[in-house]
Amino acid sequence: MAHASTAAAEDSCPLLLGKNKLPRHREADTSEGRVVERIADFQGPGGIIDLVYSAVFTRGIEKVKQECLLEAGELPLVPRNFDCWLCSTELLSLLMRGSALGNVGAHTAEGSPNTTWDGHNTIGLLSKSEKDKGVPIADALKNPLTPVWILHGGDHFTVAWCSAATPAEPGSKFLLHHWNGLPPGGPRLADLEITAIKGAISHGTSPSKFYKPEPGExxxxxxxxxxxxxxxxxxxxxxxxxxxxxxxxxxxxxxxxxxxxxxxxxxxxxxxxxxxxxxxxxxxxxxxxxxxxxxxxxxxxxxxxxxxxxxxxxxxxxxxxxxxxxxxxxxxxxxxxxxxKKIEPLLWTKWPEAEILEVSGRELPDC
Ligand SMILES: [Zn+2]
Incomplete structure (x- = not known):
């Protein structure tokens, strides 16, 4: 939870500290200590609200507002829709890397590669909007440093992870775990057997063009x-x-x-x-x-x-x-x-056309 900001995460982890950073260590101890002190609040009812507040205050309200609007994003950070409060991509970004810049796509507005996630990709993201809107997800998010991906199913975020690095070779098989925390599809933990028929995508694919079909096609x-x-x-x-x-x-x-x-x-x-x-x-x-x-x-x-x-x-x-x-x-x-099933095209953005089976034979999970 203290890790709302990447900088904070580095500060609070002794393993990442170089000698020149030692003076900041004491400060970090304090913030880590404060979070640990309140960990029960974060985990308890309403703790998610504390988490969001803590992320916003860590970054600073004005800074968050400014970043939200920079990449064609919108405020508020938590929009109200369908009679519930939704997590915007800007909030997701704030929680993942400590900045509220919301562009998770492979390109900037000017069309150059979006490299802002490089180095801030301990965990990654796969999104259904890649198929729906033809906008590929940033390479760094598709290929995170650990095999953990947030899955954006359109109106909902869930999480998938593997216990070891996922293989990239065509035909390879591996076990992917999936957690959906919210009703009606959840709470549910599912084990998925993935056969990556065509291997894994390591770089974003550009959306295909629309060509006028010829008669008979x-x-x-x-x-x-x-x-x-x-x-x-x-x-x-x-x-x-x-x-x-x-x-x-x-x-x-x-x-x-x-x-x-x-x-x-x-x-x-x-x-x-x-x-x-x-x-x-x-x-x-x-x-x-x-x-x-x-x-x-x-x-x-x-x-x-x-x-x-x-x-x-x-x-x-x-x-x-x-x-x-x-x-x-x-x-x-x-x-x-x-x-x-919705989770299939979403996972195909990383493992094209993969066969996906629920290990216990139940239906594939919702996402
Ligand atoms: Zn007719």
Whole structure:
């Protein structure tokens, strides 16, 4: 708890003291002593509030306010939302390294590498927002000095750790412990067996660009097959997915794919393997669904004609049903992050596509 500031942590740890720092040792003894004296208060009911106050007062209120706003952060440090008090990234930063600068991403606002966490990464951080917003977490936080990571699941922080350094080689296995302290998912301690199929990421990956899809490429995954979801619950690698193929759209913005980029697989609208009898989804009407707020299918008794846009089925195009194994890797990755348990895509930001099993066979923990 005294370790709200890294400087304070160094001061209070005799092992880190050089000879030239000896005069400060006495002072440190005092602050450590004061914390130890009050340790029961920190651990008791409301102790978390003492911890936050102690961190803020250690840094200084004015300094904290100033730092919070420096990297596009907001005050207050503890915003009130959803009828509870939330821990902001700025507060997390204050507790982890003693400064309230809230940028945990790999880049500064100017686009240069964010190296402010270097040396302040005894423990690290992995965040779901890396997948959601495409902003990679700072390298130092992804690769902390000890194998301990705070997991940011979007609205909640939990913690994961390993008893030894985690291996980086593709195919390696290790045990990761996960603690979720809050209801409804917790309090729960879970042991996770990780198979790092593709190894570990040591440096942030830049977000992928949006290239305009060419006709015949998959433009969008609409949904997973509801029957497959019932038959193979949670096993999204066994499901089929309803997809829309791209059609020619001069209005759509998006960079042309560079010639040296890998081509995306193309599918045939008429391919008999991917058809489904009965009601069908019109491609043009689906594309306009948010304008018309009409999400319905064309009924089975009109197999060749869409009454909504008054066009023939051939002209409109329709959705196809494609098994997971036949989807292009990028679409598989999208399905995985969509249908996986929240903790999976979060851990994939460090161990891409890793298989994650709960050792006792229970559900994967919430995070
Ligand atoms: Zn239509």
């Amino acid at each position: 998959i433009e969008e995954v609409v949904q997973a097959d509801p029957d497959d979801k019932t038959d193979f619950p949670g096993q999204y690698r066994k499901w089929r997915y309803e997809v829309m193929l791209a059609f020619d759209r001069p209005d759509l913005q998006g960079e042309q794919r560079p010639v040296d980029a890998l081509p995306e697989p193309k599918f045939q609208q008429e391919d008999p393997r991917y058809q489904r009898p009965g009601a069908w989804r019109c491609c043009l009407c689906y594309d306009r669904r948010f304008k018309t707020m009409d999400f319905s299918l064309v009924p089975a008794d009109s197999p060749d004609w869409c009454q909504k846009c008054s066009r023939s089925r051939k002209e409109c195009g329709w959705s196809l049903w494609i098994p997971f194994a036949e989807l292009p890797p990028k679409r598989q990755a999208w399905c995985m992050s969509q249908y996986a």
